[in-house]
Each structure stands twice: as structure tokens, then as C-alpha cells.
Amino acid sequence: MAHSIFHRWKQRRVTVESFAEQYIEQIRSQNLKPKTLSNRRTHVRHLTHHIGTMAVRDVRPFDVLRAVNSIMDSGRGSTARSVRWEAESMFLAAVYEGIIDSNPAVPVKPPRVPVNRARLMFEEWQAIYAWSCRNALPWESYLLILALVTGQRRSDLITMRKSHIVDGHLRVEQQKTGARIELPLSLRLEALDITLEETVRLADDYRRPGDLLLRRRNDIQFCPKGLSPSFQKARMAVYDDSRWTPKTPPTLHEIRSLSERLYRAQGIDTQNLLGHQHQSMTDQYNHDRGRTAGEWKRLQL
Structure with missing residues (x-):
């Protein structure tokens, strides 16, 4: 007692x-x-x-x-x-643990968080890429192509290696979720008329050959956060931040959403491409957050 x-x-x-x-x-x-x-x-x-x-x-x-x-x-x-x-x-x-009988957090509804970041459209990506080709370091323009063709996060872009290519597929083990996906080298992004195989070969054009697709001198791996300033620099050189008002300017991560939208238009399984467990998450990437709200959408037969 x-x-x-x-x-x-x-x-x-x-x-x-x-x-x-x-x-x-x-x-x-x-x-x-x-x-x-x-x-x-x-x-x-x-x-x-x-x-x-x-x-x-x-x-x-x-x-x-x-x-x-x-x-x-x-x-x-x-x-x-x-x-x-x-x-x-x-x-x-x-x-x-028997400390309490009921959970005080359950009745509290999750707050609604408005999405403030603007999506990136393909024409904007093209302008940013064109500026990078003329003014940035070679690896910086290559980053934009690699991100768009693969649709992967920056933490996965920096780990891609030629030695990860097995049976004609580039293997990607996603750092965030642990998802394992195999991207066929024959994957073609029609908007750029380029395949993943051609994209991999481009890695040898900006620096002496190495195993990493994105690499510093002596084949040293980048830090994920080190990629974002490169994209921001190019974006700001091409577009004033007022272009995105009232939302905030798109970041490097928005290329992942753009990739999803372009590949979905081709009929590609973008849920598998992005490594999502649920289709609902992939559908969020497909939403352009009002960027094409005023445009006519033509039915393709």
C-alpha cells in the first residue's frame, strides 16, 4: 500500500x-x-x-x-x-509508462501551414541554366541538368557515382528515406531531349574523369548545403525576387518538382522516380501552386 x-x-x-x-x-x-x-x-x-x-x-x-x-x-x-x-x-x-491516462496532444489539431515557396517553371529553368553556362563554373550548370534529369534531392545528387550503375541502371539509395530506386540509363527527358546515360557522360566534360558525377577537385564530394548557393546565385542573376511575390523565390529543391511535372506529362511513373511511399506525396510535387492558373489547358488526344 x-x-x-x-x-x-x-x-x-x-x-x-x-x-x-x-x-x-x-x-x-x-x-x-x-x-x-x-x-x-x-x-x-x-x-x-x-x-x-x-x-x-x-x-x-x-x-x-x-x-x-x-x-x-x-x-x-x-x-x-x-x-x-x-x-x-x-x-x-x-x-x-503509466504516468498519465490520456494524451493531452491528441485534441490539438495540427496547424495549417500555407506553402510560401514558388514553383519553378521550365522556361525559368532554361533561363537560369543558360546564364550558368555562360557565367558559372562548369559543375554548377551540370548540377542543374543532373537535378532535372534524375529528379533527386540534393543529398542524393552528391552521392551519385558511375560505380553505382548496375545492369544499365543508376542505383540511388535516398539519404532521407532510405528508399532504393534504379533509374534506367535509357530514361529520356523529352523537354531537354537527353537521356540519363548522356547526362552521366556529361560529368566527364566539366572536369577530369572521376567516379562521382558531382565532384570537387581530386574527386571530393560536395556538401548538400554547398549546392544551394550556386542555384540561388544564378536565379538572382536572371530574375529579381519581385518576380515571385507574394511567394518566396524557388530553391534548388524546386527542380525536383519541375522534374516530376515534366516526366508525368510523358507518362513516367513519377512516384517510383521520386522514391515516394505514397502517391499523395507525389501529387503534392505535381501541383504548380497557381503558376498556370490563368492558362488554357489543351486536351491532348
């Missing part, structure tokens, strides 16, 4: 901050990718910043909502959505 009373008393004194440490150890054991683990630890820190001193048993839906809204008000909508999801996961773990 006395032990049961002490156990309940001890549970009442467990704060969000102290339980968060235990929760982080739980997710650390899930063999997550380093980037994913880092992101989730950041989400937990956001929670402890706002409600860390509260006892877990005292947290109510309003407290979770207050933390999420505070992050939303600071202009970090995507982070707010992620923190709300992390709160549900963490308090569910507290339910399993």
Missing part, C-alpha cells in the same frame, strides 16, 4: 523536461538517421522550452496548443506542425 502511494506520488512529480530525457533515449534506440534524430531532438527542445517545468500529469491540451501557437507566431509553421506531432508521440510514451 505504502509503495503504491509512493509510486503515484513520484509519478506526479515527473516534469515534462525530465520525461523528455527518457523519451529521447527511446527514440535514439530506433536506429533513425542522424538528421532525423537531430530534428526530433530539436522538436522536443521546443516543447521543453514552453512547458518543460510543468508536471506531465498537469499538462492539458491548452498547454500544448499554446506551445504550438507560439512557434507558429514566430513564423516557423512547418516546425510548429512537427512539434505538435512530436508532442503526441512523447505523451503517448507517457501513457505507456
Whole structure:
């Protein structure tokens, strides 16, 4: 009897901050990718910043909502959505531990986050590429072609190697999701009239031959973040930021969406191309966010 009373008393004194440490150890054991683990630890820190001193048993839906809204008000909508999801996961773990009977994050609806980044159209890609060919380093213009032809993320572009070509296919193990896809070298992007095989061969034209398709001197691999400034420099040289108002200018990642839209128009299986588990995610990439809202769409027979 006395032990049961002490156990309940001890549970009442467990704060969000102290339980968060235990929760982080739980997710650390899930063999997550380093980037994913880092992101989730950041989400937990956001929670402890706002409600860390509260006892877990005292947290109510309003407290979770207050933390999420505070992050939303600071202009970090995507982070707010992620923190709300992390709160549900963490308090569910507290339910399993017997600290609380119900999850205070469940009634809190995920915040609606408007997408502010503009899509990139093919004509804009062409203008940016043309400027890069004239003014940028050779690898920078090659980056634009490789991104468009493969449709992959920057973290996957930097790891592509000729030695990853097996039985006429370029193998890509996506860094973000772990998805494994094989892109046939015969894959042709009709908008550029170029195949993946021809794109791979172009890698030898901008620097002495090497295994990596994108590489620095001495075949050294790029850092993913090192690619984005190159695209931003070219984009700003061609287009003023006012072109994208009221949205923010497209980033290098938008070439992935453009690739999806171009290949889908050809009838290619873009869900497999992009490595998505669900078609609904691929459909989000297909949406041009109003860029062609005023245009007539002709039915092709």
C-alpha cells in the first residue's frame, strides 16, 4: 500500500523536461538517421522550452496548443506542425509508462501551414541554366541538368557515382528515406531531349574523369548545403525576387518538382522516380501552386 502511494506520488512529480530525457533515449534506440534524430531532438527542445517545468500529469491540451501557437507566431509553421506531432508521440510514451491516462496532444489539431515557396517553371529553368553556362563554373550548370534529369534531392545528387550503375541502371539509395530506386540509363527527358546515360557522360566534360558525377577537385564530394548557393546565385542573376511575390523565390529543391511535372506529362511513373511511399506525396510535387492558373489547358488526344 505504502509503495503504491509512493509510486503515484513520484509519478506526479515527473516534469515534462525530465520525461523528455527518457523519451529521447527511446527514440535514439530506433536506429533513425542522424538528421532525423537531430530534428526530433530539436522538436522536443521546443516543447521543453514552453512547458518543460510543468508536471506531465498537469499538462492539458491548452498547454500544448499554446506551445504550438507560439512557434507558429514566430513564423516557423512547418516546425510548429512537427512539434505538435512530436508532442503526441512523447505523451503517448507517457501513457505507456503509466504516468498519465490520456494524451493531452491528441485534441490539438495540427496547424495549417500555407506553402510560401514558388514553383519553378521550365522556361525559368532554361533561363537560369543558360546564364550558368555562360557565367558559372562548369559543375554548377551540370548540377542543374543532373537535378532535372534524375529528379533527386540534393543529398542524393552528391552521392551519385558511375560505380553505382548496375545492369544499365543508376542505383540511388535516398539519404532521407532510405528508399532504393534504379533509374534506367535509357530514361529520356523529352523537354531537354537527353537521356540519363548522356547526362552521366556529361560529368566527364566539366572536369577530369572521376567516379562521382558531382565532384570537387581530386574527386571530393560536395556538401548538400554547398549546392544551394550556386542555384540561388544564378536565379538572382536572371530574375529579381519581385518576380515571385507574394511567394518566396524557388530553391534548388524546386527542380525536383519541375522534374516530376515534366516526366508525368510523358507518362513516367513519377512516384517510383521520386522514391515516394505514397502517391499523395507525389501529387503534392505535381501541383504548380497557381503558376498556370490563368492558362488554357489543351486536351491532348
